[in-house]
Amino acid sequence: MIPRQWKSGLLVMAGLMGALALFDAGSLALAQQPAGGPVEYRDVPWIGSRNLIWIVAQIHLLFGGFVLGVPIFGLVCEYIGVRTKDPRYDRLAKEFTKLLTSAYATTALLGGILLFCLIGFYPKLWNYMTDVFFSTFMIYGLLFFLETPTLYLYWYGWDAMKNRKGLHLFLGLLLNIFGFIIMIVSNSWATFQASPVILSESLTYWEKVWTAVNNPTWWPVNIHRLIANVVLGGFICGAYAGVRYLGAKTQEERAHYDWMGYIGNFIGIFGLLPLPFAGYWLMREIYEYNQQMGITLMGGFLSWLFILQAMLIGILFLGANYYFWQGLIHRVEGGVRYRKPILTMLTILILCLAVWMTPHSLVASLEEARKMGGTHHPLLGVFGVMSAKMTVVNIIILVTFMSFLLYWRAGKEATVTWARGAVMGVNVSFFLAAVAVIVLGVWGYFVPAIIRINYFSTTQVGIVIVVLLTATPLIGAVVKSARTTKEMKWGVMPAKAQYALILNATVVILTMTLMGYARSASRQYWHIFGVMRDTSPYAYSPALGTAGALMALNTFIFCMMVAFIFWVASMGSKEHPAAEKPAMPDTAAKKTAAARPH
């Protein structure tokens, strides 16, 4: 039975894909062929080859992130299900793994189109890349022979292996390992373009390949993307649950999708917290590799991009926290009493975000600049530098984690004697960490940049990580032994909370498109930085207005395609997911309430 709400999505997607297919065929036919000599570039009318590649590559990469993020998400949920014996986790993992088969095919389709576009539009670049990376292309292809059967075994063997969960989890792990290797192989190509290394003639063939693969930004990008994929998987799960919740007909359905939204948001935030640290490492490596590239990104024409990024990440943190707070107020009986701490946290978050979004210098008229005494605002200018931004990012992470701890402990009464001391210790550690982060941030203004970057910023990050890693098991132990006094009520969240979930997923996707543009634009007019110059008419990076419109378009297309895949996947299930298990989520929740974060 086809859910009615998906029918329009199907029509929109079919129309869109048909239009794209027609357009593609027409434009390739019009491709220009320069006379004489090897063809270096081809173009298409109206949209231009660069924009076409941009759209195809962006959507392919988003799907890549999706098909790599979902298995991580699925494996984690399945593992929690095995450990807690809560069948909801297993069902959730299965529901999302079902999407993989359709999403996998779409990713491959887009990858094929991207390859044809690259060969067709940028033959000079692609010839060079093939010379350097040909063996990795082969490895990349072979990896799919491992990934694909593993995926089939993992998905089709779900029910068959229900009594051999260890083996099934192992398959899930293998799927993730192959997926990770596929990701890092293709990352090597893109990172080589940004940070190529000298391939000395004295090196053997394989030494050359390895030198090219193991370029300076390869591992930072690998780690950054791995974490970002977890975030993407989590927030897309949340958005899916949000949409289904809004359309749910029964309380049982609402309870199921409410719980699913909570889990998606939790996993998304879980990945989001370390993401700024991974981003910081990547930027450090970029500066180490080439200061000019770092300055172009952070202080050059791309500097305003980071204000947009701050805006998006700010919305994401606010959205994720807002969802937690809505859960506290609506799911926990008597949750209104949390309004005061929520207001405090909201104030801190908004202040921090205001600092994060303060630009370093302002584009002002001469008169305005004279009044200000320069391009830096006399008061706000101090918030525009990295010392302030690093400080507030760490505070935002601490506040978000505090939100989560508050939610985790809600409706529980400690039963162990040391619980009070543990909670007090965690609170004190949060306070001291915040003070230390602020002190280091202020001190950072008075030391050379190299000292701040190498010691102060890393210490700030280290302090926050230590607090997070200490507080989690401590509060976990308190909650595990606690007695539930007020049960969580699932399926009572307001519609605005579901829109927060949808917004979070949209923001994550949009941020990925934004940072993809940043990474690509940081190469400026080079196909391969410092090695192969872009001599095409598109050897420029468009202004952020144009780029922003394309990012929004890419995000919208991706969202619609994912909606289509969800709809296709839902066609296969005869029963509603919530109806597969007769027990209400509340019942299962009672069994394991003390064993996991709500």
Added chain:
Amino acid sequence: MKNFIKVVLFVAAFLSFFAFIALQIPQQASLPPSIEKFDPAQIQSKDDLVKIGQKIFYGKGQCALCHSIGHSATARCPNLEGVGGKLTREFIYESVTQPQAYTYMDYTYSPPKFFPARMPVINKPPIDLNNNELLSVMSFLQSQGGEVTIDPSEIVVSDTGATLGKAGDPGAGQKVFVRMGCVKCHAPDPFKAKLAGKDEGMIRLAILDPNAGVKTDPKPVHKGFDQAMSVRDFNDVTAYLGSLKTAKVKP
């Protein structure tokens, strides 16, 4: 269905909001830099060389990204003020082309660690200065508290057509004609070698790109003269050969 449409509209509205904000911030495209033309013909004196070197130092060479001339709190690499009085020409050349030639050890570690140079190889990509540009930058550095020992005659004509339109000295060109060995094939009488009466542009092209327009003999014997001649020699010899146009009517 109604809810789904609401969600689609919500997403579309948010994305439109983002695109709107992106349009409100300062719009600045990153255009590729124009390819700088190094015109040796413009170099008549050491001062010219220094001026061009200064331009490259702050432009294509990207030296000022890390170095400063004079004290700077933000410079990442050594202050180059007075460097001309401290370093020899050879040392400057080696420093920019083989930054790792003198290896330093970091003695804060035990055993001391190899200290990698921050300086990029300046005549390799991405900066990739050519020999003429390198000589100009070195002149600029020598001018910082020292004596410029690089002579404009060391600038070689490596760019086709780079010196077109610049007059030389026909008298000096005659000597160059002999010195460079042109006489071995074209002389003793240039008129007999059919060099007289040629257009000056064609003479320049024949030296710089001997294969241009040759149909019968694809192996020109002129190869390498463009690299061997200084810009002054090149201007003089073309001026000399160009002057033979008027001489032709006399004999």
